[in-house]
Amino acid sequence: MKFFIQKDRLIEAVSDVLKAVASRTTIPILVGIKIDTTDEGVYLTGSDSDISIKSFIPREEEDTEIVEIVEKGSIVLHARFFSEVVRKLPESIVEVSVEDQFKTVIRSGNAEFIIHGLDAEEYPRLPQINQENSFTMPTDLLKNVIKQTVFAVSTSETRPILTGVHWTFENNELIAVATDSHRLALKKATLQTSLEQDQSFSIVIPGKSLTELTKVLDDNQEPVEIIVTENQILFKAKNLLFYSRLLEGKYPDTSKLIPTDSKTTTKLNSKEFLEAVDRASLLAREGKNNVIKFAILENDIIEISSYTPEIGKVVEKVKSLAVEGEDIKISFSAKYMMDALRAIDATDITIYFTGSMRPFILKSDSDDTILQLILPVRTF
Amino acid sequence: MKFFIQKDRLIEAVSDVLKAVASRTTIPILVGIKIDTTDEGVYLTGSDSDISIKSFIPREEEDTEIVEIVEKGSIVLHARFFSEVVRKLPESIVEVSVEDQFKTVIRSGNAEFIIHGLDAEEYPRLPQINQENSFTMPTDLLKNVIKQTVFAVSTSETRPILTGVHWTFENNELIAVATDSHRLALKKATLQTSLEQDQSFSIVIPGKSLTELTKVLDDNQEPVEIIVTENQILFKAKNLLFYSRLLEGKYPDTSKLIPTDSKTTTKLNSKEFLEAVDRASLLAREGKNNVIKFAILENDIIEISSYTPEIGKVVEKVKSLAVEGEDIKISFSAKYMMDALRAIDATDITIYFTGSMRPFILKSDSDDTILQLILPVRTF
Structure with missing residues (x-):
């Protein structure tokens, strides 16, 4: 693998996926960020197995070259260290190339780092998500729905289901509810959807996932596509995929409260x-x-x-x-x-x-x- | 005691003296700030017994009334709590009045706090300092002398004398030296002085005191008067007195290094x-x-x-x-x-x-x- 990339874009993408990387993990390779280069550009992935974030940097944008792919391939690099190195590189272009034994060279100007990478084959695969059932929301509305509810989730693990936000979707209306049993926050939003009119769902998304999601989403009105499966939710924004597991169990009926x-x-x-x-x-x-x-x-x-x-x-x-x-x-x-x-x-x-x-x-x-x-x- | 004061000036002065107040102390009254009102204005004092800071708010400045003294007196109020209260008051004028049993009323707009004060007579007296031996330095030069040396003091208490900065003064030249025995920082400054030509001194000022001093001094070229006694140093800036104890013991001879x-x-x-x-x-x-x-x-x-x-x-x-x-x-x-x-x-x-x-x-x-x-x- 070998590519040249604009430093600013790399810093931004690394900073996004880093939010999914836990400092301590039982799966050692998850301390790393996976880098994949394809004909389209560079993909970065970070995960703590609850949340996974995949960021995409295209080869070019608005006729400006952002990435030059010399050789396709994949590598996993220590996330925190890679992030610090990239931030401190001297020039605006960064070269990343993988040599034998996953040895990775990062060059910029006169600075050259040679760091030990890990085999990308060992990195867990992202969940396979069937794209049929999806709906979209403007980014700013999604962020509002989250911010107006997520603070009310329980911080105690006594009733794990209350650490999540309950989302129900029916008749094109999304209702988000969070409660820690001492207070409750509720927010409604009317949405466009590809779900059939009579389709509905009821899921519980971990509060922590939603908080991290608001940090990686830009402040704009671009649509975010949201895909729900039995145990996963995927948020698709421009150049960004955000996966979270869902909480299992029955959320209490809060309407009577x-x-x-x-x-x-x-x-x-x-x-x-x-x-x-x-x-x-x-x-x-x-x-x-x-x-x-x-x-x-x-x-x-x-x-x-x-x-x-x-x-x-x-x-x-x-x-x-x-x-x-x-x-x-x-x-x-x-x-x-x-x-x-x-x-x-x-x-x-x-x-x-x-x-x-x-x-x-x-x-x-x-x-x-x-x-x-x-x-x-x-x-x- | 009763006075009215401009909130912004009170916040500023409280913030300065708070830097000397330790969160934990063996002398209970030192968790407080002492407030004294005189014909001249309001004095605030904070101390952790190593460092003491006294800030002065004059009755008026440039023909603008800052303080209205209704009744002179003194009180000690819990420093951190008083600081938070003052910052959050609604209006630009604050009334402070002491009633019986050291009960203190703080009023601003429709908000009224009644808090238990402590007897100002119990508050330790500031060191008595003989003003004969003094010299002056512009504030910015003083801050430079500190910043260019203080980072090199030892953080270990193995050799307590090395946690201070060594100041020697001879022939109108101040030399500041700090070392942790692995590196050394030295800065010289030529000064005006009221000391006699052949007078000289050699003192060791705790690094922590100097670091706090740079935080309370404004960035300007106003002169700071510095008075040295056997075991104390006093820095006198406009409306501010900063006392620090000196370290006892002999500083190593660093010139040979x-x-x-x-x-x-x-x-x-x-x-x-x-x-x-x-x-x-x-x-x-x-x-x-x-x-x-x-x-x-x-x-x-x-x-x-x-x-x-x-x-x-x-x-x-x-x-x-x-x-x-x-x-x-x-x-x-x-x-x-x-x-x-x-x-x-x-x-x-x-x-x-x-x-x-x-x-x-x-x-x-x-x-x-x-x-x-x-x-x-x-x-x-």
Whole structure:
């Protein structure tokens, strides 16, 4: 194998596939990045066996040569080390050539690295994925669906299924739900699809996979093709394939958790409310549980407060834009509230309470595709 | 005590004194920041007993009111918590008032924090410093003297005196020397002084103190007054006092370590050489000891190389701007070389060798106030 490549493009592709490479692995060859050169260009692959990322660098793009393939072939090189070497090379063109015994020479300007590679034949094959059932989503919508839900997955392995985000697809509508059993995030999106009208699926994607996916996707509106099989999901973006295994098991039915009526509603300016919660959280955090109190006072005034005996207390009043229904005093995790407000990311939000010991929901008046639910904490 | 203050100025001053506050301390009150208000303005003090920083916020500056003192007094507030609270306050003006039992109210806009303070009488007094023996230095020169030497102090407590930088002052010349016994950094500066012509001193300042000092000093040419006593040094900048204890013990005589003749000299472009050493270091680091080889070949070519059996090797050639004297092959720590090159910070540097097992020195042709020395490692 021998090729010349533009350094910047190589750095970018290595940085993408590196996100799938685990620092510790039970399969030794997975500390490496696989490089394949074909008539089309150069493919790089990284994997930790849960996630696999394959990045493609074409021979040319917009009439500019990016790669010159001298000899086709494959090699596996130590991922972290290769990444550091490539970043520090002196010139804008890099030569990579494999000699006997997988010995690989990396040259750029006057610098020459000779590193021991591994046999690409030993590298695990990527999952075979049947492309029939697929749908597409614009990249920015996909990233939003992920960002507005993934933070709510459970970080505990007590119920492994809750470490994933539940995606259901029916009648061209995707619904993503994540919950750690103390709060829940839900986001809907209407999609184009090649699935037949009555086809549907229900899968659970590991939260970690989705977080890594958002890091490798660019910020644009280009379509991402999503292909679902029984135990794998594949995201196909321009020059990038992202595979993740799916979680096995039945996701709990969350639809019953979400209250449909409310006894109290209050509309708030998100930024003002978020900042007040953030300040109350400074004190609540010191008391370890990060719980703050929320009360509706006269004249549509909301009082946010927190008290920690060793440190002191904080009280802050925020004017509500509108209050309807019964008075309420309720306590909840400041962190969950801040996560929910950041996820909704709207100018104003409305909170729907159904009692101080019942879950409450947050919505934006201007966007009905997102809903956040938080369980209160008993303190009042 | 009660005062109103501009939030930005309070944040800045808190951030400065916080650098002296240790997260863990054997003297409980030192987790706090002391606040004193006088007719002149507000003083903040932080200390870990090795370093103390006192910051001053005047009542007014350039005809703008910064502080309004309603009632003079003192209090000690938990440093980290107070810092976080101040940063997150909503409005540009902050009110601080102490009520009974050291209970302190911090108000800004609709936010009100009531936190438990501590008795300022319990806070240790700052060292009393006799101001007779002092000299001044422009801030930027002081920061340079520190940055060009402090990285070379020892990080090991085996010989505690080597964790400091040795400052000697004689005939209006300051000489700063740091060594960890594997390399040495030396910087000279000519100063104005109020010391008498024949006065001199020799002190050892903890490296950690100097590193913190560079962080709190602004980048400007304002004079810093430096006052030395038997066991303390005080740096006086505008609105800032920085105290550090001095290290006790005799600093080794380093003058004999520095070779005065050389058998080989080579002049190199610093940036090109630094980048080549950095690349060789990628591989050398994997071999744990970070040692690279340096050889002068024919036609003024310098070869930099490193070999680690498990990973591979790297070889790079750099054109020297001039070579004089005998050929040489020598090995040294890539880290020490990079530190030295960054400290000298000149376009070109000259290396003076006196044999492959002897210390060698680096200098800039354009700046004779700085010298870096490195001990080689036996490998060739």
